[in-house]
Amino acid sequence: MNIWPLTADPAHSVGGVPLTEIAERFGTPVYVLDEEHVRHRCREYRKALHPHRVAYAGKAFLCRAMARWVDEEGLWLDVCSAGELALARSVGFPAERILLHGNGKTPEDLAAALEYGVGRIVVDSAGEVARLAALAGDRRHPRKVLVRVTPGVDPHVHRAMATGLEDQKFGLSLASGAAGDVVRRVLGQPALALAGLHCHLGSQIGEPDGYETAARRLVAFMAGFGGLPELNLGGGHAVAYRPDEHGLDVHTFAGRVVAAVAQECAVRGVPAPSLTVEPGRAIVASAGVTLYRVVAVKHGARTFVVVDGGMSDNPRPALYGSRYSVARIGPGSGAGEAPATVVGRHCEAGDVIAADVPLPADVRPGDLLAVPCTGAYHHSMASNYNQVARPPVVAVRGGRARPLVRRETLEDLIRRDVG
Numbered sequence: 001m002n003i004w005p006l007t008a009d010p011a012h013s014v015g016g017v018p019l020t021e022i023a024e025r026f027g028t029p030v031y032v033l034d035e036e037h038v039r040h041r042c043r044e045y046r047k048a049l050h051p052h053r054v055a056y057a058g059k060a061f062l063c064r065a066m067a068r069w070v071d072e073e074g075l076w077l078d079v080c081s082a083g084e085l086a087l088a089r090s091v092g093f094p095a096e097r098i099l100l101h102g103n104g105k106t107p108e109d110l111a112a113a114l115e116y117g118v119g120r121i122v123v124d125s126a127g128e129v130a131r132l133a134a135l136a137g138d139r140r141h142p143r144k145v146l147v148r149v150t151p152g153v154d155p156h157v158h159r160a161m162a163t164g165l166e167d168q169k170f171g172l173s174l175a176s177g178a179a180g181d182v183v184r185r186v187l188g189q190p191a192l193a194l195a196g197l198h199c200h201l202g203s204q205i206g207e208p209d210g211y212e213t214a215a216r217r218l219v220a221f222m223a224g225f226g227g228l229p230e231l232n233l234g235g236g237h238a239v240a241y242r243p244d245e246h247g248l249d250v251h252t253f254a255g256r257v258v259a260a261v262a263q264e265c266a267v268r269g270v271p272a273p274s275l276t277v278e279p280g281r282a283i284v285a286s287a288g289v290t291l292y293r294v295v296a297v298k299h300g301a302r303t304f305v306v307v308d309g310g311m312s313d314n315p316r317p318a319l320y321g322s323r324y325s326v327a328r329i330g331p332g333s334g335a336g337e338a339p340a341t342v343v344g345r346h347c348e349a350g351d352v353i354a355a356d357v358p359l360p361a362d363v364r365p366g367d368l369l370a371v372p373c374t375g376a377y378h379h380s381m382a383s384n385y386n387q388v389a390r391p392p393v394v395a396v397r398g399g400r401a402r403p404l405v406r407r408e409t410l411e412d413l414i415r416r417d418v419g
């Protein structure tokens with residue numbers, strides 16, 4: 001499977017801009033983002049799910065330009081904090097197409113969402129119902145809410161990415177009766193209008209089966225309330241990080257899930273709800289490539305190739321054991337390939353970008369390396385560990401590169417330290 005952005009000439013250019021040129025102009029490490037790829041994925045999702053709704057999950061990657069692209073492509077936006085909402089608001093993202101999530105929404109999150117008038121708020125705990133109703137106040141214009149339900153479906157992914165199971169912090173259990181209790185609470189609040197249910201099984205899910213099971217369980221549950229207008233099935237669609245992997249095909253997903261919902265509704269005698277899906281990774285992951293400069297090479301039992309970034313710009317291998325592939329940029333030297341472990345510059349033994357990947361045997365300091373499929377959960381999860389400044393995000397399109405987020409400076413880091 002191709003893991004490079006749509007417009008890439010792999011290991012050479014993206015969006016018609018040579019990767020060497022981007023590294024020269026913006027320095028390294030640098031996140032490169034293919035605008036065409038992002039827009040293409042947005043359209044593909046909208047088309048496959050039509051007439052249902054697609055909400056982009058901003059947690060995967062969000063900046064002002066991304067919010068504009070998502071808006072222009074007609075998707076909804078899922079935010080999960082007052083911060084993500086403020087960013088969307090700063091570019092005038094239409095409030096009625098925003099959903100607010102969060103298993104622990106703060107009073108500030110709720111107030112910001114109500115003030116901007118977001119389209120849906122997804123309730124995630126019993127206590128939140130009364131708090132939200134009290135803040136919402138106005139009974140003449142009830143706020144539309146969804147209740148996040150835990151359907152008890154195992155998505156067969158890394159434990160830290162599984163959220164549809166009983167024993168984790170998100171949602172309200174179907175099996176224990178907690179979900180039913182919260183639905184009744186919402187129905188009892190005149191300031192709130194129950195639009196439907198939500199569930200999110202987890203992330204990096206490669207097969208549609210779990211979604212079908214969850215959809216059927218949620219339709220059966222809805223039938224107990226005479227049916228509800230909306231069913232949001234969350235995100236979690238897998239992408240290929242390495243050439244031998246495959247992602248979740250959106251057309252297969254859409255066909256299977258829409259059919260399962262229709263069939264279950266017919267059996268239960270309720271009208272079919274309108275569906276929403278919330279992909280994050282599937283929209284943006286393979287639009288991104290990270291460029292690093294090699295700073296050291298150490299030969300021993302293994303060859304360690306040390307780059308000028310690491311777990312501060314990509315925490316995913318350390319968090320989930322994620323595997324990436326790596327390519328050297330530039331003309332081939334004729335040297336054969338040898339296994340190498342690409343590691344970061346941080347004071348942490350688990351600071352690995354890619355273990356045992358093939359690289360040219362003559363890889364040396366100064367070389368430029370590219371890691372594809374780094375558009376999702378990289379920039380958004382970056383840190384300043386070891387007081388390392390975060391990389392810039394550079395968009396490419398039609399032979400032009402433009403900065404979306406500038407590189408953090410050491411002054412930026414020190415400015416917040418007021419002691």
Ligand SMILES: Cc1ncc(COP(=O)(O)O)c(C=O)c1O
Nearest residue numbers: 057200203235236278279280281
């Ligand atoms: C509620 C919700 N929706 C959507 C997503 C997006 O997930 P993914 O990026 O795997 O599609 C997440 C994150 O897992 C989530 O928690």
Ligand SMILES: N[C@@H](CCCC[NH3+])C(=O)O
Nearest residue numbers: 059160161203316376377
């Ligand atoms: N952050 C994750 C997965 C969790 C998604 C958000 N609920 C990743 O990097 O893959």
